[in-house]
Amino acid sequence: xxxxxxxYDCWVFDLDGTIWRGNEVIEGVLExxxxxxxxxxxxxFMTNNSMKSRGSYLDKCLQDDIYCSSYSAAAYLDSxxxxxxxxxxxxxxxxxxxxxxxxxxxxxxxxxxxxKRASFSSEMLHDTQVGAVVCGVDPNLSYYKVQYASMCLLxxxxxxxIATNTDARGHFTPNLExxxxxxxxxxxxGVVERDPIVTGKPSPFLMQDIxxxxxxxxxxxxxxxxxxxTDILWGLNTGMATLLVxxxxxxxxxxVAQRGSSNGVKPHFxxxxxxDLRRVxxxxxxxxx
Amino acid sequence: MVSCKAVANGTTQPRRADTDDKRKLIDSVDCFIFDCDGVIxxxxxxxxxxxxxxxxxxxxxxxxxxxxxxxxxxxxGYLGKFTGLGLNVxxxxxxxxxxxxxxxxxxxxxxxxxxVIGESGILEELDLKGIQHLxxxxxxxxxxxxxxxxxxxxxxDVGAVVVGFDRHINYYKIQxxTLCIRxxxxxxxIATNRDAVTHxxxxxEWAGNGSMVGAIAxxxxxxxxxxxxxxxxxxxxxxxxxxxxxxxxxxxxxxxxTDILFGKNGGxxxxxxxxxxxxxxxxxxxxxxxxxxYYMSQLSExxxxxxxxxxxx
Numbered sequence: 001x002x003x004x005x006x007x008y009d010c011w012v013f014d015l016d017g018t019i020w021r022g023n024e025v026i027e028g029v030l031e032x033x034x035x036x037x038x039x040x041x042x043x044x045f046m047t048n049n050s051m052k053s054r055g056s057y058l059d060k061c062l063q064d065d066i067y068c069s070s071y072s073a074a075a076y077l078d079s080x081x082x083x084x085x086x087x088x089x090x091x092x093x094x095x096x097x098x099x100x101x102x103x104x105x106x107x108x109x110x111x112x113x114x115x116k117r118a119s120f121s122s123e124m125l126h127d128t129q130v131g132a133v134v135c136g137v138d139p140n141l142s143y144y145k146v147q148y149a150s151m152c153l154l155x156x157x158x159x160x161x162i163a164t165n166t167d168a169r170g171h172f173t174p175n176l177e178x179x180x181x182x183x184x185x186x187x188x189x190g191v192v193e194r195d196p197i198v199t200g201k202p203s204p205f206l207m208q209d210i211x212x213x214x215x216x217x218x219x220x221x222x223x224x225x226x227x228x229x230t231d232i233l234w235g236l237n238t239g240m241a242t243l244l245v246x247x248x249x250x251x252x253x254x255x256v257a258q259r260g261s262s263n264g265v266k267p268h269f270x271x272x273x274x275x276d277l278r279r280v281x282x283x284x285x286x287x288x289x
Numbered sequence: 290m291v292s293c294k295a296v297a298n299g300t301t302q303p304r305r306a307d308t309d310d311k312r313k314l315i316d317s318v319d320c321f322i323f324d325c326d327g328v329i330x331x332x333x334x335x336x337x338x339x340x341x342x343x344x345x346x347x348x349x350x351x352x353x354x355x356x357x358x359x360x361x362x363x364x365x366g367y368l369g370k371f372t373g374l375g376l377n378v379x380x381x382x383x384x385x386x387x388x389x390x391x392x393x394x395x396x397x398x399x400x401x402x403x404x405v406i407g408e409s410g411i412l413e414e415l416d417l418k419g420i421q422h423l424x425x426x427x428x429x430x431x432x433x434x435x436x437x438x439x440x441x442x443x444x445x446d447v448g449a450v451v452v453g454f455d456r457h458i459n460y461y462k463i464q465x466x467t468l469c470i471r472x473x474x475x476x477x478x479i480a481t482n483r484d485a486v487t488h489x490x491x492x493x494e495w496a497g498n499g500s501m502v503g504a505i506a507x508x509x510x511x512x513x514x515x516x517x518x519x520x521x522x523x524x525x526x527x528x529x530x531x532x533x534x535x536x537x538x539x540x541x542x543x544x545x546x547t548d549i550l551f552g553k554n555g556g557x558x559x560x561x562x563x564x565x566x567x568x569x570x571x572x573x574x575x576x577x578x579x580x581x582x583y584y585m586s587q588l589s590e591x592x593x594x595x596x597x598x599x600x601x602x
Contacts, residue, residue, distance in 0.1 A: 022437065023437045118456065118495075120456075120489050120490055120495075123490075123492040123493060124493065138460065139433050139435050139460045140432075140459075140460060141458070141459065141460050141463065141504070142458065142459060143455070143456050143457065143458055143496065143500075146458070146496050146500050147495060147496045150500075152495075154494075166507065168467075168507065168508050168509060168510045169467070169471075169508065172435050172438050173436075173437060173438070173440070174437070175440060176439075176440055176441060177433065178433075178464055179460065179463045179464045179467045179508035180508065181447050181505075182507035182508050182510070183460075183504045183505070183507045183508040184504070185507055185509070186503035186504045186505070186506050186507020186508065187458075187496075187500045187501070187503050187504035188483060188500065188503070189503050189507070190483065190496075190497075190498075190499035190500040190501070190502055190503025190504070190506075191485050191486060191496040191497065191499055191500045191503075192485070193485050193499075224581050225308075266445070277600075286576060
């Protein structure tokens with residue numbers, strides 16, 4: 001463990017299942033983070049949870065840079081020079097719309113369409129100026145939203161299909177896992193029969209953004225997360241070291257199965273909880289003094 | 290442009306049936322399986338000449354079966370539609386995907402409960418097979434708040450989730466189904482069908498059951514057992530129930546990716562009608578590799594055989 005502290009200058013953390021579960025912070029984690037900062041490490045956070053924008057995470061006592069998947073979708077559209085005369089239709093929460101607005105992209109839909117219902121007795125119309133459909137987890141998913149998004153994708157030439165992530169599930173409350181953006185994306189994909197561009201983990205897209213802004217070298221960085229198919233895979237895809245924690249969705253059985261499979265996702269390191277790093281980090285800090 | 294030369298993959302181009310072909314077709318099979326939408330009716334109107342054509346085929350001793358991937362009604366519900374349109378049909382001749390789901394569960398001696406995403410048709414068919422169910426339309430208005438302390442219980446006796454077309458799909462249903470599939474050991478994930486779009490109205494295409502099934506596939510990372518077209522189950526069940534061999538059957542449909550593919554995969558003779566979603570251009574396009582044995586504008590073209598027989602007499 002001490003070696004980890006020596007080898008890696010930049011630590012990127014997943015949030016749900018690594019730092020907290022729903023609204024409850026995992027024991028020892030905040031102290032461990034504080035110790036990392038004291039040791040001069042760069043601390044960043046990266047979450048696939050698309051429900052909020054970056055701004056709203058700050059009230060959870062995270063002082064450092066937070067990369068959420070809603071931001072990743074907006075950053076992606078910005079990076080490809082999305083035509084600002086077009087709009088985005090959002091199937092997801094307010095966070096996505098806020099991030100899009102921050103890069104000057106007009107969007108509609110999202111929670112504002114929660115009460116809308118499809119009427120089969122009249123023709124359903126759609127805005128021909130929609131140039132992208134952006135999806136995330138939607139606790140208010142409905143037939144109307146799926147139909148509207150599908151019409152944009154099938155009828156508007158060149159309309160992009162963007163997914164903040166395709167996670168099957170997420171710890172949106174402390175004691176239960178809920179269907180994630182994977183459900184939203186799956187619903188739309190089932191109609192339009194094409195895959196979305198995924199901007200959040202495990203897509204390496206955000207690494208370019210992070211590397212540029214924070215002058216980060218993947219070789220001296222480590223990704224800490226609880227999910228093999230997003231966090232660890234993202235770390236592997238971007239050339240970082242990876243540390244799996246067992247405080248979230250991955251259990252021993254899954255880990256063993258992945259290690260045993262030839263194309264399984266294998267983390268470099270495994271820890272029961274990131275909070276366990278406290279003692280070692282404390283030691284390292286003493287040694288520094 | 291229309292020719293019968295073999296194309297690179299070894300199959301011949303589809304053949305527009307002339308009167309001889311139609312006679313040959315009718316003589317060569319004992320049973321016709323019809324897709325409904327685009328073949329028998331369009332929305333709520335029967336396609337002209339269909340009642341007479343069905344009567345003619347019956348008089349010639351042919352077994353008729355009607356299949357539809359639409360799971361919203363039960364067989365009995367569809368019977369109402371048939372008779373309302375002036376068509377002589379028996380409930381046992383109707384294979385809706387709602388019936389197929391219940392028949393599938395019966396075929397594997399299923400004894401647990403089913404959580405249903407879908408409309409009343411599936412529930413009625415499950416009732417007829419004596420299979421206990423939860424969900425369906427009664428979960429249509431349920432809302433999930435995702436605030437702190439929110440929890441969802443689920444019935445541990447659910448041994449299968451059946452997903453059918455659902456105009457009231459919502460996150461509650463998706464989450465409930467996901468919990469059953471994820472947490473109940475051995476829980477089955479069954480889809481009535483996976484049609485990407487459905488033709489509820491003439492004005493436009495509507496998101497089909499492919500979206501409801503897609504949502505659950507996305508939240509569980511599992512693929513379902515599909516009982517409707519183009520999966521084989523319905524065909525196996527039809528062949529078994531009526532004691533037929535595949536060579537004795539012709540599939541008539543308007544969709545290449547479900548009806549015709551279904552027929553070809555099952556070793557049936559296939560006939561495409563252009564009275565539904567597929568036009569001649571799409572059928573003959575080099576991008577299309579699904580080739581029916583015959584095609585015609587609409588089902589009533591088969592009446593030409595009767596006319597030809599009259600003339601010959």
